[in-house]
Amino acid sequence: MLKIVQVTDLHLTPPGVQHIGCDPQKRLKAAIASINAEHSDAELVVFTGDLAALGQAAAYEQLRNCLAELKVPYRLCLGNGDHRTRFRSSFPGVMVDDNGFVQSTAEIGGHHLIFLDTLATDGNHWGELCDARLSWLRARLDEIGKAPILLFLHHPPFAVGIPLLDSLALRAPERLASVLVGKNIRHMFFGHLHRPIAGSWNGIPFSVLRSTVSQFALRLGADPAARSLEAPFYAVALISSDKVVVHFHDYTYDGPVLEYRPVPAVIADDEAIAYTFQQTSAS
Numbered sequence: 187m188l189k190i191v192q193v194t195d196l197h198l199t200p201p202g203v204q205h206i207g208c209d210p211q212k213r214l215k216a217a218i219a220s221i222n223a224e225h226s227d228a229e230l231v232v233f234t235g236d237l238a239a240l241g242q243a244a245a246y247e248q249l250r251n252c253l254a255e256l257k258v259p260y261r262l263c264l265g266n267g268d269h270r271t272r273f274r275s276s277f278p279g280v281m282v283d284d285n286g287f288v289q290s291t292a293e294i295g296g297h298h299l300i301f302l303d304t305l306a307t308d309g310n311h312w313g314e315l316c317d318a319r320l321s322w323l324r325a326r327l328d329e330i331g332k333a334p335i336l337l338f339l340h341h342p343p344f345a346v347g348i349p350l351l352d353s354l355a356l357r358a359p360e361r362l363a364s365v366l367v368g369k370n371i372r373h374m375f376f377g378h379l380h381r382p383i384a385g386s387w388n389g390i391p392f393s394v395l396r397s398t399v400s401q402f403a404l405r406l407g408a409d410p411a412a413r414s415l416e417a418p419f420y421a422v423a424l425i426s427s428d429k430v431v432v433h434f435h436d437y438t439y440d441g442p443v444l445e446y447r448p449v450p451a452v453i454a455d456d457e458a459i460a461y462t463f464q465q466t467s468a469s
Contacts, residue, residue: 188295188425190336191225191258193217194234194377195397197267198252200244206400206413210239213398213438214252217420220437222257225422229294231258232301234377235265235340236397237273246276264288264303265340265377266311266354285318291326297372297425298330302339304356313341313356313378320365327369334372336425342376342394344387348402350411351379363388373423373430382419382434393432395421 196214197205204210221231238245253260262280264270270288274280281290287303302323304313315323327335343359345352356362366388374392380401383394396419403414422433449463 188297188423189225189228190294190299190423190425191221191228191231192234192338192375192395192421192423193221193231193398194340194395195236195265195267195380195399196233196249197236197239197397197399198245198248199239200242201248205239207415208399210399211248211252213418214249215255217398217418217437218252218256220435221420222255226257228258228422230292230299231256231260232299232338232375233260233262234338234375235263235304236267236377237262237264238269239267241267241269241272243272243276246273250276261290261292261299261301261338262288263301263338263340263377264305266305266313268305270303270305283319283322285322287319287322289319289322291330295425296427297334297336299336299338300326302337304339304341306357312354313339313343315356315358315362320361323362324365327365330369332370334370334427336423336430337366337371337374339374340377342378342387342392346379346381346383347406348379348381348404348411349407349409351402354378366390372425373432375421375423384432391430393421393423395419395434 198210199205237249283289289303290301292299306314341356343356343362371390374390376394379394380397382396398418401414401416403412405412417436417438419434424431
């Protein structure tokens with residue numbers, strides 16, 4: 187079974203600078219420590235964009251320092267908080283396409299992974315897949331053929347019911363949809379929304395998860411949007427030929443973990459069995 191960890195929206199800042207009430211570097215280090223301790227058997231960790239909060243070179247230096255501690259191979263995608271040129275200067279070995287976009291592929295465990303660059307060229311916060319990027323994607327899909335594909339990108343191409351976030355989705359989503367028609371896309375992994383969300387788009391299953399820093403509060407239809415300090419997540423995807431299972435892990439939780447005794451397998455006609463079980467469990 188293929189195990190892939192997704193981490194998103196790190197919003198790293200220069201040293202000593204907080205981001206909406208928390209220290210992004212501390213949160214990322216905690217995520218990496220948790221991955222190393224609990225999921226060092228993962229094949230890959232994918233960071234799906236907004237690596238930096240405002241694209242500063244000092245933030246990418248922080249990222250390099252943190253990633254040096256990660257025991258699992260990783261790939262980096264870009265989001266609207268990133269600066270492509272400064273990122274590439276900080277990570278000169280990163281794979282890019284012929285036009286300099288941070289796009290690449292990998293084949294792991296019989297699956298083809300595609301990593302897209304949806305950072306808008308004009309610096310806006312909404313997502314963009316220009317002709318060049320879509321042409322690259324179309325060529326990769328044609329090469330892959332009917333093999334199963336996992337797609338990673340920052341900006342979702344659909345609305346989720348939170349007006350601000352919907353205004354910052356991927357522009358011209360129908361263009362991406364037309365490229366994906368008929369392809370074996372098993373799952374799409376997004377960032378950007380700072381919410382745990384799952385569903386399907388044009389029949390393709392997807393998942394989104396919380397940021398390692400602050401979140402957007404669940405206020406459907408509300409404008410303006412609101413931030414919250416809900417716990418950060420990373421995701422653990424377990425992938426086999428017949429299923430994709432995505433777990434959301436609250437890696438900063440430090441409360442009790444209680445032993446669990448399964449309830450009786452059969453709800454018996456004799457209610458006394460239930461009371462006996464509940465009294466034993468409570469003691």
